[in-house]
Amino acid sequence: MNVDLILKKVMKKIEEDYSIPIEVSARHVHLSKDHIEKLFGKEYSLTIKKNLSQPGQYQYQERVNLIGPKGVITGVTILGPARDKTQVEVSRTDAIKLGIKPPVRESGDLKDSETIVISNEREVVKATESVIIAKRHIHMEPKDAEYFGVRDKQSVGVKLLSNRPVILQDVTVRVDESYKLNMHIDHDEANCAGCEEGVVGLLIV
Template identity: 40%
Template sequence: MQTTNLNRSEVERLVREVLTQKLRGGPTAREQHARQPSQAGGPPHPLVVNVSARHMHVKQEHLEILFGPGAKLTKLKDLYQQGEFASEQLVTVVGPRQRIIPNVRILGPMRDYTQIELSYTDGIYLGIDLPLRISGNHKDTPGCTILGPKGSLTIDKGVIRAERHVHMSTEDMSYYGVKDGDYMKLKIDGPCGVTFDRLKVRYHPKVVLEVHIDTDEGNACDLESATHMELIK
């Protein structure tokens, strides 16, 4: 059996690379696969599918209630879309059954509304009948109580199950032949392969092509084991 001797500097370099990837939320297997260069005539950007775990968006007024006057979000790591990040701030969500879900992370940047995004399973556990909505649509949505280290607040709306969606730029929409608000299918091959229907197209000129599904959906298809992913009009 052959052995390879690494000198100290080489070991330190490898350790730094691993730590840097962890701290930055390095690419998962599905992202590494998706980031392979596109073939000639293929889609303009690689497809990335990410699970959007339960989280909170918050406006400044509510952040200060939960974390104290003058509170600001502090970045833990960047997310896939430029300018978006997971913060170090965590809250506890309390449902009408007095059941709680702790350690719900706040995502930045700041919003002009407060919103909690949960999975269907989370809603059953908390006793909240979650409506399926695109982020920001809070009409006729339920509320909940939120606990922070410096205070608590009860919102009367803004708790949703996020509708699965794909972020697209102008170039992406042109390639796939869709427009903002259209629905597509997401086909995932693998040991637990599935095809998700009603994947909503969300347009922004500066976004990177990315699909968001929730935790229940990610578990159903065992996303980490996916061998191929495809958007279908």
């Protein structure tokens, strides 16, 4: 048998067995209960539009606007459930448009992050230390981590098998029983690699 053909089959098998679904995460807001009340009114209940890939998380029908020193981004998605503190996740391109310099952080790490103004047709609130550029990461169940031979908080590389393949370094592995296997990147990273729907990544430990 042709050696090149054997090699191609082996590589295809590796990609199938060790690939990770890639999900592009657009700009969005996780509102605190206090900010939901201030923006939409006391006792207001946001309307769930659809469930997200991660169990127990969903997108609301309502939208908000982000107001920065140099620009405004309208119609920004709100994700649920509500959090103790508002968190806003944007790309580097979004940050430039808004005129802010948010740090690259893991979700929930908001100390000394950027401040933004959030509005809707009804009200305006100031979200202090709330804006980050989300650090690229992989969600895994414990069984996935065992299969891939990685651990929670480990930093790995991932090759995006896209139209313009790139290797992303410093990808954080996040392991929890509630997670479903996929990798989250933002639009800047996706555009750089020419990602389209259905793209997967190959873990490089």
